[in-house]
Every structure is written in C-alpha cells, then in structure tokens.
Amino acid sequence: MFDNQYEQQKIEKSLTLKNELKSFPYKQNSKRDTTTKEFLEKNKYLFDKEGRRNEDEKFTIAGRVKLYRVMGKASFLKIEDESGILQAYISRDNLTDGYYNIIKKLIDIGDFVEIIGYGFITQKDEITIYADNIEIITKSICTLPEKFHGITDKELRYRQRYLDLIMNEGSKNIFKTRSKIITEIRNFFNDMGCMEVETPMMHDIAGGANAKPFITHHNALGVDKYLRIAPELYLKRLIVGGFESVFEINRNFRNEGMDATHNPEFTMIEFYLAYKNYNDLMKITESLISFLLEKLNKKDIITYQEEEINMQTPFKRIKYIDSLYEIGGLDKNIINDKDAIIGALKKKDIDVNEKLSLGYIQAEAFDVFVEDKLRNPTFVTDFPVEISPLARRNDDDDSIVDRFELFIAGKEIANGFNELNDPLDQYERFKSQVDAKELGDGEAHDMDDDYVKALGFGMPPTAGEGIGIDRLVMLLTDAHSIRDVLLFPSMKPQQPTI
RNA sequence: GACCCGUUAGCUCAGUUGGUAGAGCAUCUCCCUUUUAAGGAGAGGGCCGUUGGUUCAAGCCCAACACGGGUCACCA
DSSP, X not given: OOOSHHHHHHHHHHHXXXXXSOOOSBOOOOOOOOOHHHHHHHTGGGGGSGGGBOTTOOEEEEEEEEEEEEETTEEEEEEEETTEEEEEEEEGGGSSTTHHXXXXXXXXXXXXXXXXXXXXXXXXXXXXXXXXXXXXXXXXXXXXXXXXXXXXXXXXXXXXXHHHHHHOHHHHHHHHHHHHHHHHHHHHHHHTTOEEOOOOSEESSOOSSSSOXXXXXXXXXXXXXXXOSOSHHHHHHHHHTTOSEEEEEEEEEOOSOOBTTBOSEEEEEEEEEEXXXXXXXXXXXHHHHXXXXXXXXXXXXXXXXXXXXXXXXXXXXXXXXXXXXXXXXXXXXXXTOHHHHHXXXXXXXXXXXXXXXXXXXXXXXXXXXXXXXXXXXEEEEEEEGGGOTTBOBOSSOTTEEEEEEEEETTEEEEEEEEBOOOHHHHHHHHHHHHHHHHTTOTTOOOOOHHHHHHHHTOOOSEEEEEEEXXXXXXHHHTOSSGGGTSSSOOOOOOOOXX
C-alpha cells in the first residue's frame, strides 16, 4: 500500500509538515467562513473599485488543489470546493519569513488547503484570493488523474467513483440531478397526502414480482431470508390495515443478469392508493413526470442518446393485444393463436417454451416485436391475466387485467394496476404461479398464505404502481447505462490494485 | 450465455515486417512575482492484465483464463 514512488514522495512531504513545520497534515477545526462561490459573488464589485483589490476584507476559504502553477516567487492555485472553483495567489512577499519557499514545495495537486486572504482581480480579469496565509489541512498521498483528460476508463470510474466525482463535473451533475429527482418525487407524493413507509428488505417469501431472489441467512432464527424483489405485498398489507395511501422509495434486489438497464440492486418507488383505479394512476404518472420536467427546467421535448423524445402529456395509450399488430407488425389474425405466434417467434430465432400458455407466449411476442419500438411515452394497457398474478381482472373480460406499463425510449419505466383484492381469486392465481414454476418458469411466485389471509380481512379497492427510479434518472440525465446513474454500481470483485 | 473490442508509467495514449519500451500530463532538481492545460532546462519512473505455447528472439503471433466495454440473448 502506498509504495509507488509518487506516494512515497508525498508521504515524505507529509512527514516534513508534521515534524519540521509542526503542522499536522490531517487537521480538524477548519476556520472556513466562505465558499468559493460566495467569494466570487462577494468580490465582483472589485472590477469597479480603484486598484481592483480590497485588502481590508478578509475571507477564509478551503478546498482541494486542482491546479498548481509555480512561477518562482509567486504561485497560482485553483481551489475547488463543492460550490465551485476559485483561483488563489500566493507570493513570497505576502507570506511570513520564508514560509513561501517551504510551503510551495509541500503542496501537491490533490491536497486540501485552507487560505486566509482578500479579493483582487488579476491582469486577465479573474477574481482571485490573495493569500495572507495558506495551510495544508489534508495531505493527499495518491496522485490524481491527469488534469486535462481526467479519468475516462469506465472501469476506474465505476470502481473508484470518488475519482470520477473529483475529475468529472458531468458525473457529479448526474448525481446531483438524481438526488433532486428523488427529492421531488418525495415532495410530489407528500403533497398528495401520501404517507412514506418502510417495509422489510428481508423477506421469508420473495413476492411481489417475477424475479429470482438473493438468499441470505439469519443465524439466530436459523432460517434463510430473501432480499426483497419488491415491497408490493407488504405495502398492500398496509392498505388492509387502514392506511389509504402509502409509498416507499427503496432498493429491490434481483438475482439476474446485468446490463445497461439492469443492476442487481435498483431503486423503485411503489405507491398504493385506496379508492383509486389504474386510470387515475396513469394521470398521476403523467403529472409526476411533468412535475419533474418542470423542476429540472426541462422542456416537453427531451433528448435521450441523440433521440428526441416528446414527453408532452397525455401519453399515448394502446392495448397490449393491439400493440402486437399495430406496433409489433404481427398479423392481426394470429395474435390469439398460440402456435402461430410461436412460429413468428421462431422465424426470429427466438426459443420459446411451448408448454407455456397463450398469455406467456404473447408476452414473449411483446418483448420481441413491440417493446423496443415504443419511443415516445406510451401506456400499454390490458395485460393477459397469466402474467399479472397480483392484478385485478377486467370486469368485462376476465382473461385480461386492468393494468398498464409505461414505456419510454423502448424501456419499461412504470408498471401499475388495479389491485386484486379478491382473496379467493388471489389464492387461485398463486396456485397457477406455483404450477407455472413447475413448468419451468423460474421466476413465478411462491404461495404467500399470509398475504391471502390479509386479503381475507378485506382490502378496499386499490390501485398501485411501481416506477423504476434508475431508469427514470437515466432518461432525464441522458445516461446510456444504469451504471452511470448509480454511485457504486455492482462490479465483479477484483484483486486490489493498491 | 454468445460474439466483437480493449487491458503498455499515477493518468491519457503511441508502439513499424517479431529484434534491448515511447510521448504528454503528473513527480523530482534548477530558472521564473499576474499565470490560465503557464513557460524553459535536465532527471527518475514499466510484471507491456495473468498463465502457458511458437520462435534464436514476443508488448506484437497462438491458446486458455481474468477484468472491463459494446452488441445480442435472457430478464419486467
């Protein structure tokens, strides 16, 4: 650790600071009173002032040295804090007794310094702090990446995100936007009177979605637990309990492949509203997205990966079955003919499990022929009942459910439906999920007796929805990969390189 | 899981038909008191991803593996 030549040199400097200057290289009790941004604002007036400086007004700033230019008896530094970046000027004549010649050799790019000084304007018209004193308050040991190209290696950016954040302004902005989006989503639901709740992350039965779970173990109880794949069944238990509108923003864990839109842990908001239906949810979803665009100062037309997406509401709505021929281009006459769809899939070299029922085969066809073509926001509605084990059947057609999914730029962003609250029907649906599992659907639900029992006590008519926050952030920050919107995306372990 | 691409100094990258490893930034020494990726002079810094193979000789050719990226598949 810390054994390359650069690190050794910096450790030497750190020891010099400590032993010869009696200046501990890792100080506490900073006296910073001004951020770099505030400094720049407060000293703008100097452009109009005689002499373009004011030696009487002192400021203390602190931050990381990003650039360092030594010119003999004077030096310029760029000091960065969270608010921005500020140029500092230190000169031999303004520091005490030869201190300049010592400190200038001990400062490295990457160190945190604290500077007391006053504002002045340089010959090139840059507001700068003229240092009366400078101290290294945190000595860096490791060398920062090159100042011009920064860090471009994606593996390094993901594994050492702190370096990415130090070097890449764009990356920092993505995470600021992400935080803003989550705050505003929270505000949106709070303003609706919806209550934020927390439900278990460790489940005895991995329910609420079709996915393979992570398994962990509880030693004291001697039982295996599953990291949750969705909070749905717990949130609906709360509706049974009498809360009429609840939401939860938190992580889900799914033990599946990773790619540009899938990370094993990802963030969802799920919300459940009693006495609302799935049409209400679509309207709420539209107003949420409009609200976010407004808060982010974005227009209705956004650019995602060089493609224009029209986010204007209301979003397009199309029935699932209709989308198969209207968008997917399948022959209208074959969409209820299982064998014919299988034939169409086979033409595209898609392997299908022929034992599955029509609804599953249609779902496969949707994935293959339709999903990618949904570029502008589109609600796909009225899904087959087989692939919607927790959704309420349509009153006129019991083979479909009152459910929608929202697709934008070919990706699923949201999924909502009228909640199934008939305990007997729910029991039967779980049973057919168990059957599907035996037929080879590794992601089908297990039976959840307690949940069925909860419904037995009565859940009022309810609609619920989940929105994938990461994908929404990708869309709104023009990020190509989910890893670009996760601070610490999942990566394979690697031998330590330090 | 399949295919393609990548892996060389702290970082960003060159590296010819196979013949003793290169640049810029960064670092160290020296010069330089208003610079803007500051400038000038000099120096140090390498398990060329790992392991095998071919060859008199491998950063370069071959194979396997590791990690990453991309495309597809799987997956809500």
